[in-house]
Amino acid sequence: MLESDFSQRGVEDTTLGRTREHVRQHNLSTILTTLHKEGSLGRNVLTQRTGLNRSTISSLVAELEALGLVEEVASTAPQGAGRPTLVVSIHDSVVAFAVAIDIDSIVVSLVGLSGRVLKTVRRRTPDAPAARTAIVMARNIINELRSDLDAGTRIVGVGVALPGQVSVSDGVVSEPAFLNWKQAPFAQRLGEEINLPVFVDNDARLGLLAEHDFGAGKPFSNIVYLVGHAVGIGGGVIEGGRPLRGTRGFAGELGHFRMSPPVNMPTAGFSGTLSTSVQRDDLLEALGETTIDDKKLEKALLASSSARVRRVVETQIDRLGIALAGLINIFNPEAVLLAGFLGILQALDPERLSESVKAHVLEQSWAQTQILRTQPGSDLLMIGTSELAFAQLLRDPGSFAFSRGANLKAVESE
Amino acid sequence: MLESDFSQRGVEDTTLGRTREHVRQHNLSTILTTLHKEGSLGRNVLTQRTGLNRSTISSLVAELEALGLVEEVASTAPQGAGRPTLVVSIHDSVVAFAVAIDIDSIVVSLVGLSGRVLKTVRRRTPDAPAARTAIVMARNIINELRSDLDAGTRIVGVGVALPGQVSVSDGVVSEPAFLNWKQAPFAQRLGEEINLPVFVDNDARLGLLAEHDFGAGKPFSNIVYLVGHAVGIGGGVIEGGRPLRGTRGFAGELGHFRMSPPVNMPTAGFSGTLSTSVQRDDLLEALGETTIDDKKLEKALLASSSARVRRVVETQIDRLGIALAGLINIFNPEAVLLAGFLGILQALDPERLSESVKAHVLEQSWAQTQILRTQPGSDLLMIGTSELAFAQLLRDPGSFAFSRGANLKAVESE
DNA sequence: CCTTTTTGTTGTCTATGACAACTTATATCC
DNA sequence: GGATATAAGTTGTCATAGACAACAAAAAGG
Known part of the structure; x- marks a missing residue:
């Protein structure tokens, strides 16, 4: 599975007309994105942040809850007088894989929609891996992690961070600085292997993305x-x-x-x-x-x-x-x-x-x-990479089709 | 009058929630902007371009007409079988002034909302003008042009193109390459003189803007x-x-x-x-x-x-x-x-x-x-400069407050 | 225990775009 | 030139999403 709709944040075709449904989509997206970037928030904070009416927030949160994307819990810390607010948290039953390919290793992380890194596997490579090697190794690690997942877990896809020039429109790696690949259709190949949507981008841009959203x-x-x-x-x-x-x-x-x-x-x-x-x-x-x-x-x-x-x-x-x-x-x-x-x-x-x-x-x-x-030694690159896979879901939470966690086609066929 | 809300095209606070009125605003804006950039268009083209329903286009165009921003005329050129479509055109009774200050001259154009340059006055300066001189000259030319306007003409404001670094947030000219001004609060001063909203930006950026919207x-x-x-x-x-x-x-x-x-x-x-x-x-x-x-x-x-x-x-x-x-x-x-x-x-x-x-x-x-x-010798710089002044109107046509064409406070006080 | 304060819920209202049926206006064919 | 086909504008109804207000709920403080 190759996905060509990449993380073009903020790029909207403003010449298009908008309908009522776009409003709903926008507001759902706004709430989910806010929670994704800032962690659990009270409903009161959400009303302030968005300027929407309490009743609207109520309806939107209920919809996100029905979609299984968020859950509401009673606030633990007391917040003064008045009825205590419900805290809306993101479910980490929605996950993405983040793959970083480096000169001497391949790292795969399982990242929750909350932006937390749940698991990381680093595997050293003897040398700078060839494209095929990298694909096979990434596939194997992903399948291992995948088989450990709870049955209810839903996977949005796989983000891959590569050094060098990556053509975002077709996922072809043009001139990987250290890896000496040439015009490798990386995203497509890996996608075929694991039967998940794969998104590829330049590692520096992804690192920056994470720094911008979560870091310095x-x-x-x-x-x-x-x-x-x-x-x-x-x-x-x-x-x-x-x-x-x-x-x-x-x-x-x-x-x-x-x-x-x-x-x-x-x-x-x-x-x-x-x-x-x-x-x-x-x-x-x-x-x-x-x-x-x-x-x-x-x-x-x-x-x-x-x-x-x-x-x-x-x-x-x-x-x-x-x-x-x-x-x-x-x-x-x-x-x-x-x-x-x-x-x-x-x-x-x-x-x-x-x-x-x-x-x-x-x-x-x-x-x-x-x-x-930047803060050295953090997980931010992996988080930024997972953003690639989360982007679509965050943009339109209502109509997103997940891949199943348990359905390990690739593993079975091995 | 100094305006701090400059032409930040496409910059929307995406964390904000959207309401029904935003939809209307967006669609009005889309139609007006499309007409502004592409000239007169048939209603059928508008429906295709926006994806909106015919009835919706009808309603939106009617609203823009009521605002005095567009008019509908019967199409001149026949377009095949079927009922001929009405062509929607932008009124040039809505205008902006564009001011370009150069090393040896000051140019002021009157630009219609259609993007046509209606009049241009070029006045040579003996030397690179000082900030005060430029302001006075610009004011005088604007007032001359202003007194010639029809009574019904509405002015959205004044755009100014300056060489060198211009701080867009406060209209202060920081380091004008050729003019040797230092930290001149140009926008504010000129705004006070002519009692119109004044917007300042770098001339190259404005030239590019016009090339992007109307040119090569x-x-x-x-x-x-x-x-x-x-x-x-x-x-x-x-x-x-x-x-x-x-x-x-x-x-x-x-x-x-x-x-x-x-x-x-x-x-x-x-x-x-x-x-x-x-x-x-x-x-x-x-x-x-x-x-x-x-x-x-x-x-x-x-x-x-x-x-x-x-x-x-x-x-x-x-x-x-x-x-x-x-x-x-x-x-x-x-x-x-x-x-x-x-x-x-x-x-x-x-x-x-x-x-x-x-x-x-x-x-x-x-x-x-x-x-x-680029096409040499065109009016594009002046058009791009006028865009600065039109930007607000284009972004929210419904709630825009015009300055009156006939009310020449500055002229009277001279 | 009652008041105060804040928050969530519910029902009603309004605005806006979609949709479909109807009307209008032209071109073309016989 | 009239009938027909075709395209486009108009009108009325409908569905929906957010606003608003009244009410209920849940704490904190006296």
Whole structure:
């Protein structure tokens, strides 16, 4: 099953006329989405938030309850005088699978509609997996998790986070940065294997999506996001509350942001793109390490007193600042979010990064921009990936067709 | 009168609940906007376009007619068998003023709700005008035009296009590229003078908006736009059908796009940006000219057989290509629109420009991108500017309060 | 235990788009 | 030129979703 209706949040065909049913759909969607993003809320909060009448909320919540999407429980914490409000919570009997494929591992999470990660399976791969290998491994893990599910559990689908360029319209992986796949119709193949709707997107965009909905980016609607991987740098942009996509979904690949002219122009210093100018491996090399994770890398950098390490760090911070300045000039964001080893760089010397940006940015564009680091080591990428699969349900809760949890066609046929 | 509710097309607070009246508002808005963008349409076309029932269209059109916004006329051209359809047209008794302030002139147009430019007054200024001068001149021209209006004419407001950074939230001009104004509260001042709502925005963004709605950009919803001025290069981006704005409205200033690494020497202005790398003056210099308009410049470039001119043109095309490649990597647009002298460069040698882009772009991002030139010498900037003032009316036709055409408070007090 | 306060429920009302039957107006065919 | 076919506008009825108001319920506080 390949789904072509991807998570185009906020993209509505405004030329269309709206009917009464659209109102209902919109309001159901609003309530479910609000609960999804903010957790359990009292009915009173929902009335305030939506501006709808109490009776309307009552009717809408009842409908969502009938759909088996939410449940109402008596509030535990007392809230002062008056009749206590009922708290509306999202059922985690509705789930999605999130698959993240990385250079050395495949991770599959089971994520509930509440946005909680219920289970995670990480399986290492000997090398960067070929497309076929990745599909088979993902299928196997999903089927294992699937067979453990309660009978009543309903699955909305599978979201997949891939590094590199992913064509969102047809789920074809065009140029995966680390995996060396070429035009792999990943979504379709995996969909056929597991008989579930599969949605594919760029991992950086999904990470950003999760940061925007649940993480450090929550307060902002204009964000520039950069994530430093073991190899390469991914990026994404939120503009006006919506992710930048471009025609085929290739927009916002900020790792390719050019920092020096490719040819024929006077270079002064370094050359290449952000990905080639700021590399995690250079930090490892300066430290004399080969392979360590971000947590250890940060510790090592903090502990090190080597002049060489300091020089490398400073160079990278300066370069990062120049790139950020260019991006801030273009996007005028409220916040810049740095993840992965770029977050470490920022944490090591926020002042220096700030100064480097300041030296190369348009004053006005920069005036209200904050540079923030994301919370390291969180589940947010998996949550963002599951959002891909939840999107349709959240957009139109009334008419969504689930896949059955127990019906393990793929397992049976193995 | 300063208006803080600017043209945030497509930005809806989706967390809000919708009621029945919103449906009506949406549908009225849809019909009026469709007519505004596409001109007179038959009622049958409206039904197809909106998907609404004939009877509903009837009711909606009747309401718009009662509001004095549209009129129905019998179709002139016969359309085959069957009862002829009534054509719905927009009244041009609803108007806006569009003001464009340039380095050597101030232009004010009277634009009808149909999107037609009804009158234009261009007044040269001895030098780049100071903010006060510009306000006084704009006020005077507006008042002249205003006193000529029919009694029944209703004015929605004034849109102003300014070069450089404009803070859309409060109408303060932060860093006007050519005018050397500093933090001028332009919108407020002009609003006080003429007692009309005033909306200010960056001229490049408004040019792009018009290209998107009425010009070469109509078929696309992801556009990168660059306009070459006499001095400097402006830019804008349409992403997912909406203009890029950023936090304060400074996003999309692509003229500052960096093409070579910043030298640590503090030069006056930025070195190595698109604006400084591709300059109209260099073309003039090579031609041995001093001041000519774009039309003559194009002729002269086409006629010239000088090797020096060719070299300059080729260099500029190559550099433009590099910049475009960088922007295409970031935005993955459907189309790149080039206006002003950049359009001339493209027309001179589309192949070369294409090759230059191709050499530096990510293959996948570029695969479906077209490079187009805008129609030179059109009224589109003024139309785009008027859109600023029309936006509110188009968004909620039912509850819009007009300013009276005849009530010339400002004129009387002179 | 009664009052106060807040919240949920129920029944009625209104507005809006859908639908279907009817009317109108033109083109075409004989 | 009149009958017929075709397309489009009009009108009245219907269904539905949210607003509103009155009422009931469930605590907290005296």
